[in-house]
Amino acid sequence: MDTQDISITIIDRDGVAHQIDAPTDMAMNLMEVVRSFELAPEGTIGVCGGMAMCASCQCYILSDTELPEMQDDEEAMLSEAFYVKDNSRLGCQIPMTPELEGLHVELAPES
Amino acid sequence: MITTDIIIIGAGPTGLFAVFEAGLLKLKCHLIDALPQPGGQCSEIYPKKPIYDIPAYPEILAGDLTDKLMEQCKQFQPGFTLGERAETIDKQEDGSFVVTTNKGTQHKAPVVAIASGLGSFEPRKPLIDNIASFEGKGVEYMIKEPELYRDKNVVIAGGGDSALDWSIFLADVAKSVTLVHRRNEFRGHLDSVEKVQELKNLGKINLITPAEVTAIYGDERLEAVEIAKKDEEAIRMETDHFIPLFGLSPKLGPIANWGLEIEKNAIKVNNALDYQTNIPGIFAIGDGNIYPGKLKLILCGFHEATLMCQAAYQIINPGKRYVLKYTTVSGVDGFDGTRKEAPKAVVKAIQ
Numbered sequence: 001m002d003t004q005d006i007s008i009t010i011i012d013r014d015g016v017a018h019q020i021d022a023p024t025d026m027a028m029n030l031m032e033v034v035r036s037f038e039l040a041p042e043g044t045i046g047v048c049g050g051m052a053m054c055a056s057c058q059c060y061i062l063s064d065t066e067l068p069e070m071q072d073d074e075e076a077m078l079s080e081a082f083y084v085k086d087n088s089r090l091g092c093q094i095p096m097t098p099e100l101e102g103l104h105v106e107l108a109p110e111s
Numbered sequence: 112m113i114t115t116d117i118i119i120i121g122a123g124p125t126g127l128f129a130v131f132e133a134g135l136l137k138l139k140c141h142l143i144d145a146l147p148q149p150g151g152q153c154s155e156i157y158p159k160k161p162i163y164d165i166p167a168y169p170e171i172l173a174g175d176l177t178d179k180l181m182e183q184c185k186q187f188q189p190g191f192t193l194g195e196r197a198e199t200i201d202k203q204e205d206g207s208f209v210v211t212t213n214k215g216t217q218h219k220a221p222v223v224a225i226a227s228g229l230g231s232f233e234p235r236k237p238l239i240d241n242i243a244s245f246e247g248k249g250v251e252y253m254i255k256e257p258e259l260y261r262d263k264n265v266v267i268a269g270g271g272d273s274a275l276d277w278s279i280f281l282a283d284v285a286k287s288v289t290l291v292h293r294r295n296e297f298r299g300h301l302d303s304v305e306k307v308q309e310l311k312n313l314g315k316i317n318l319i320t321p322a323e324v325t326a327i328y329g330d331e332r333l334e335a336v337e338i339a340k341k342d343e344e345a346i347r348m349e350t351d352h353f354i355p356l357f358g359l360s361p362k363l364g365p366i367a368n369w370g371l372e373i374e375k376n377a378i379k380v381n382n383a384l385d386y387q388t389n390i391p392g393i394f395a396i397g398d399g400n401i402y403p404g405k406l407k408l409i410l411c412g413f414h415e416a417t418l419m420c421q422a423a424y425q426i427i428n429p430g431k432r433y434v435l436k437y438t439t440v441s442g443v444d445g446f447d448g449t450r451k452e453a454p455k456a457v458v459k460a461i462q
Contacts, residue, residue: 043376047229047361053156054360076298080270080357082238111235111360 004098011062011106012039024096030105031057031091044110050092055081056110057091063104067094082111113190115141117423118210118220120197120366123151125397125412126226127180127189132420134187135438138427139446141190141218143197143210145231150177155232155359166410176409186445192216196231198365200393208392221392222423225371225378226416228398229361237268237355239327249333250353260285260352266336268292268324269356275299277356279306282315289317289348291324291338327353369393377401385422386415392426394419 005021010033012018022033031046034057048054052073058081061067067089070078074093078084088108094100117133119126122144130140148154150173153162158174165171171179195212200223202208207221234252236242242250254260254277265285267278270292276299278290290307297304310316319338325345326337336353339345363376371388372379378395380386382402386394396419397412405411424433442452 041375043229043363048156051157051160054358056360072298075294076270076296079292079294079296079298082235082357111238 006101008103030094058108121226122149129416130184145196230363232359235357263351272299274356275303
């Protein structure tokens with residue numbers, strides 16, 4: 001089994017940067033990686049479970065990493081979310097793949 | 112005062128199944144939920160999403176699961192206080208609890224089971240500094256009495272089903288309806304989107320997109336809002352009401368102040384025994400509790416509800432003997448006089 005980890009950097013809601021090795025072989029998304037490393041308190045992220053229905057996993061993409069294209073439901077959710085910027089994405093819609101090596105993101109404030 | 116055996120806070124899957132398990136032990140339940148309908152997240156957030164890990168259901172829609180749980184527990188005649196949030200809990204001298212909602216409805220029982228999931232669903236409020244001071248004075252996050260808006264000027268913000276549906280409804284009631292959304296696209300049902308388009312063409316809905324309400328003004332009451340359209344100068348619009356409809360988000364809410372031990376936004380319980388909290392007589396089951404190894408799964412909530420009911424039986428009937436019975440053997444005797452039982456085996460000799 002391919003067990004390639006990727007190195008990514010996540011800035012938590014207190015502004016602290018965490019460089020972590022995220023697995024790419026467990027079908028995890030960025031929101032789940034944040035939860036598994038406990039970089040945001042339970043109950044404040046991934047509230048809807050990853051259905052692009054709550055925006056609690058909103059993050060700002062700081063690197064020019066190529067990401068999967070935004071789907072309609074993510075775009076619709078972001079259009080109703082708060083603190084949205086041009087580089088906003090929902091972490092739950094970003095699966096961890098080897099192509100994301102070096103990804104740099106910041107968690108958006110809780111709302 | 113509503114009296115019952117077990118007050119269940121939260122009418123999601125775990126709370127509904129607790130009604131059934133309690134009923135088998137002849138305990139009556141009353142459920143309180145901030146949402147206007149039972150089902151919790153399953154009916155509010157994702158009724159049309161399939162769930163694949165309910166034992167014996169290879170696939171079931173969350174809305175259908177709610178319907179089936181309601182059907183399963185109905186002979187135990189649960190009471191419901193819906194659309195009200197459990198606000199306070201007071202321990203009585205006789206050891207029972209009184210739970211009071213935000214609307215003042217009182218409930219009394221010897222046992223309280225908190226099955227509140229992620230918390231009570233509260234409207235998500237837009238980030239406008241002074242909005243709190245206009246709540247109830249022209250700013251409403253939910254429409255409870257449509258008549259309030261008759262012949263009034265109304266500004267609605269949002270792009271989902273509730274923003275669309277209420278704009279359509281109020282177009283016939285209000286003096287004017289302005290719908291403000293950040294994008295040109297709406298994500299409601301196609302029918303609703305088309306209806307809004309039609310009403311816009313007829314001049315009955317004033318649609319402003321892509322735009323945002325960025326400020327609100329008024330003396331005592333709301334008088335006007337500022338609407339900023341992308342790349343244009345913001346305009347000021349006189350209005351009687353501003354209704355932001357940006358969905359709901361769950362909050363632990365007043366339960367956080369009940370003296371319960373909280374960890375990671377969840378209520379700590381004793382999982383070795385019965386899911387009781389640090390306050391004897393108060394249990395926490397389902398997604399809202401936490402213990403080592405906790406998994407937030409509906410099927411785990413069912414198990415927790417079952418064990419909680421056994422402990423509740425002991426509190427309500429101290430020292431009274433009981434052994435677990437199987438529904439296949441004893442059937443189900445409803446409080447409504449119905450009885451479900453296995454058909455008797457046919458005994459016939461072979462000649």
